[in-house]
Amino acid sequence: MKIRFEHLTKIFPNMNKKLPDVVAVNDFDFEIPDGKLIGLLGPSGCGKSTALNIICGLERPTKGRIYFDDDDVTDLPPENRGVGMVFQNYALYPHLTVKENIMFPLRNIKRSERPSEEEMEERVLEAARLVQIEQLMERKPSQMSGGQQQRVAIARALVKGPPVLLLDEPLSNLDARLRLQTREELKRIQTETGITTVFVTHDQEEAMSISDLIVVMKEGAVHQIGHPQDVYDDPRDLFVAKFLGTPPINVFTGEIRNGGLMIGDEEVLRVSGDVRDQKVYIGIRPEGFELSDTGAFTVDMIRVEVMGRDTSVVSRHDAMTGVSIRSIIPSDSGIDRNAKKVRFDLKPHKVDLFDIETEERITCGLMRREG
């Protein structure tokens, strides 16, 4: 089932009348396609959980409509929407066993529509098998690890066969190793069931790795929607560029002058297309640097960090906006660890320019200098 938002807005009036109201969701106007895994991504407090609560019906929007396929569900209470939801702390019923927890949504179906007792048992078992907890059915939530609890929560959300599955920070309560494993697991379950799945996270790596589509949010507003790789490669603005990628993108202040891209006095790339001369932010991905004796971009080296497969060069430059520059180069590049200066060539497709006022991306062509 696809989900469509039409100018959806949620405003929380501030208790303190002197402070402005909080706009948690600002004019959502897009469509979530059927059968995909969607990551709602943004820093904490950006309104992504509110968006989730509006989809499941726990919150009502201040303005706008929300559609499941072609049905307007804006005013439908959560119990009638039939969505499945996994809460951040799982919200398992502590007094019920795993089996009873998973059975709970089925028991709430109206008697006339409720499946037979055997069929319910079968469906519970099926859901349990999907998340691989069928051997824990008689345990209470308190007797299980965090990862197991989460599987139960997912099974409970899936047992009704919901058209939409929502997950609020599904991995945040798990330790690092389990997080990686569960990530794969989520992807597998989603692919197996084909349910339109929306999950909320503040961890860009998590969102990038498994989503079919990511929605990057900041302060209630959607900044960009797209396939993770596309969003990474072509960020719409500086915020998106900075938010995605580890290590983060390196940002410099620079200038377009006479068709050349200048950082300090060095022309690092050529600019083509219809762009006027102006000051710009230059974002360079860590993997966008190439070690070169004749490189156009010179930085002061601080140290070299060996990471095995790659080598990370930490350096500084007067035009940088962060604390340091991080560039990732292959470990066999043969860098002189004691050099004071390092020279780089830049890969044009790893460099983005942003307007200094609006911080939006400037569309133009970039290429290497000739010679």
Add this chain to the structure above:
Amino acid sequence: MISGNKAKGWLYLLPALLFLGAFMVYPLIDVLIYSFEEGYNSASQTFFGVGTYNYSYVLRDPYFLAALKNTIILVIITVPLSTGFALLISLALNSVRKLKNLFQTVYFLPYVTNTLAVGLVFMILFKKTAYTEGMVNLLINWFGGSSVDFIDGPYWAKMFVLCFYTIWIVLPFKILILTSALASVNEDLYKAAKIDGASGFTIFRKITLPMISPMIFYLVITGFIGAFKAYSDSVALFGTDLNAAGMNTIVGYIYDMLYGNSGGFPSYASAAALILFVIVLTITCINLMISRKNVHY
């Protein structure tokens, strides 16, 4: 943790040990001894022999049996009613936002008032005298009933007032405990249940009730203990001569045996106190057994 010298620790504990030893531990042993000393005389502090006569005397004393009956009726009526009513009020309180704190504070007021003092007000509200029918009878008359003297009248009327006042007095504590139990239920559970399609009543029955069941059982247990020890409520309503009013309680019987016009029999009082203790202990154990079966988590 401080690992100072040993004497210091005991020194700090000394006052507490002295007070508890003199006024709790020693009396505890002593009351057992008293209860088996037959024919103890307070004045001469002598006794004839040792045996279970005190117990059999108390158990055959019509005053004790009347007190036992009164207490049991009081317990059976007030414990379920007050717990149920407190739950209703707490649920109502928990479902509103505006004025919640004000209501909560008002409801707690009876807890801090002097039982004797307010009991006197209740007596006046319920009493029928030559000058006036009393407030409550006025209400009954409005609804077309005929007046009853609740204080010096028929037994059921007196029992009604006693139960009513007891409930009024114990409700604040129960409301407070249940309201905070309800407030501490994780909000996400309700949300999850809503999404799982549970109706309001189902949420109450399957989520709220089990989640607060430990507190409900705690209240039932303390309610039983408290109601079995009822005394000052009865004094407040019917005066100190409870035997004459026919409204004595077990604790009242104990004190009457000890002191006052009918007093001077600490042995009987001790036997009665121990009987009460055994009753309360038994009921508490039964309660605990039931709760272990039903409070699952």
Add this chain to the structure above:
Amino acid sequence: MDFEKIEKRARRKKLLKNIFVYTFLAVWALMVLFPFYWMLLTSIKSYSSYNSEYVPKFYAEQPTFDNYKDAFTTVPLARYFSNTIIFTLITTALMLIVAVLAAFAFSRLQFKGRDLVFTGFLALMMIPNELVIITNFQTITNMDLRNTFTGLILPSVTSVFYIYLLKENFEQIPDELYKAAKVDGTSDFMYLIKVMLPISRPTIVTITILKIIECWNSYVWPRLITDDQLYFLVSNGIQEIRENGFGRENIPAMMAAVVVISIPLIILFLIFHKKIMEGVSRGGTKG
């Protein structure tokens, strides 16, 4: 589906529910407050007008404060009052000293047998007052302490529950603080006074208030141990007034006395209601 209709119905349902809930809450609030209103009202009605109202009025036609004068002159209400204040203050102070020292020993001092003694303390929490009061009565009588403050106060001091509450609180204070104080050259006792007490102030205030309420309302022990009016506390005073004072039927004067007796606790409650309710919900029970 017609969502507007659903929405409207939901809103109407919510309104109805709210009306119902608030009415219910208001009715019970009235039930709680009515006795207080009635005692205030009756206390300002004159004796003659009270007795002439066969159907009691909900207001006073000619409010008078004579009853309050009577309450203080015909019966020794002031005496009951000052007795109760003395009793309450000394008992509470002694309880605090005993409880603080014991809680400190249990929570911060290490000595052999400590845990055993503490278990014993916990067991004592389950002993009903009725069991020990008989012997205490005999003890105090034999020591010729009837009708004395000593006899009233001594058995009322102990409070295992408060020791327990305070110990729990003391244990939450991090050990590092003690080590730091030791390094700074503080003795154990000074550490208790200068560091632990200030940090535990909220709990100490709570148990103080709870004990004050308990003392102010105590009835059974004072009744057993005093028969001389000079040593009556307010609860006994009320009972005495009811049975012998004011010529039995002077109900307005009785109500004036009841008001006077109730006021201190109500004021205390109005100031500290948050602390009191918090303290009680942490496990206190009445009596």
